[in-house]
Amino acid sequence: MLIPKLPLLLKPFLLSLFLSLAVITFLATTTPLHRRNTSKMTTPIPSATKKDGLRIRPGYTNYSVYIQRQLNKTLDPKLRQLWKTRDWERKVRVFSDFFESLKQRNLLWNTSRALSIGARVGQEVEALRRIGVADSIGMDLVPCPPLVVAGDFHAQPFENATFDFEFSNVFDHALYPWKFVGEMERTLKPGGVCVLHVALSRRADKYSANDLYSVGPLTELFRLSKLVEVRNVDGFGLDTENMIYYIKYITCGSL
Ligand SMILES: C[S@@+](CC[C@H](N)C(=O)[O-])C[C@H]1O[C@@H](n2cnc3c(N)ncnc32)[C@H](O)[C@@H]1O
DSSP states (O other), X not given: OHHHHHHHHHHHXXXXXXXXHHHHHHHHHSOOSOOOOOTTOOSOOOOOOEXXXXXXXXXXXXXXXXXXXXXXXXXXXXXXXXXXXXXXHHHHHHHHHHHHHHHHTTSOOTTOXXXXXXXXXXXXXXXXXXXXXXXXXXXXXXXXXXXXXXXXXXXXXXXTTOEEEEEESOGGGOSSHHHHHXXXXXXXXXXXXXXXXXEOSSOOOTTOSEEEOOHHHHHHHOSSEEEEEEEEOOOSSSOTTSOEEEEEEEEOOOO
16 A cells, blocks of 8 residues: 555655755855865866966975975974064064055054964064054964964955955965955955055065966956055065065955
8 A cells, every 4th residue: 555655755755855955055055154174175286377477386286285385384493483583573563664554545444353364473463463453363374373373365264254454475375376365355344455465577485386477367366356556565575676566455345
């Protein structure tokens, strides 16, 4: 008696199974509030082309190789000691002057919630706090409490629309430049300000993952933001034999 009725019972069961799968698939593909686990980043490594002025460097055969290379320098105990002692005050002062100039131009306020991306031992964060931007934090692959939390800029550990201001001078370390920019736009509030220092037309350093030859390809990566200004930056504690620009973007909306 039960067996002939089974196909009839199966119909609603299969229908609800199908609907559940559709809902799960939808939820899994919508933008998460934050992205934490990058250890299994499976996006294919971009090929080493110099497409439109942005070139991904060859040699990163998989994501672990890339991360390991970044960590080799950042975790070096002798260097960390130097960054926290000999280099500390000089860099904090240079960063402070720069951030102060942004305040004077109404791009940064004491009330801004600020993030510094690739902040290493936190000189940028110390500078922000010193000039009065109290709610500032840094993020790096290697945490450095209390100024810098752990995080990968390809998948920031922050919720959507968290910050009013984001700064970074490590765009050249991005293996997936579009993720670097996409994550900035995701975590910036609408109307938020992003300031990048980038080196153009030179091999930035041996730990870089990309080379940028003009501002155009970088600007194209910003899908929700308006480019406000590009200008030369001098004396930023970087090798100024080559052109260094800083670029401000204002995000227009969130994802
Ligand atoms: C050239 S250092 C810049 C440090 C600091 N901004 C400064 O000016 O002193 C690059 C930093 O980017 C960090 N970094 C590299 N890849 C990263 C990633 N995928 N996510 C977060 N930080 C990363 C490195 O650990 C390193 O501390």
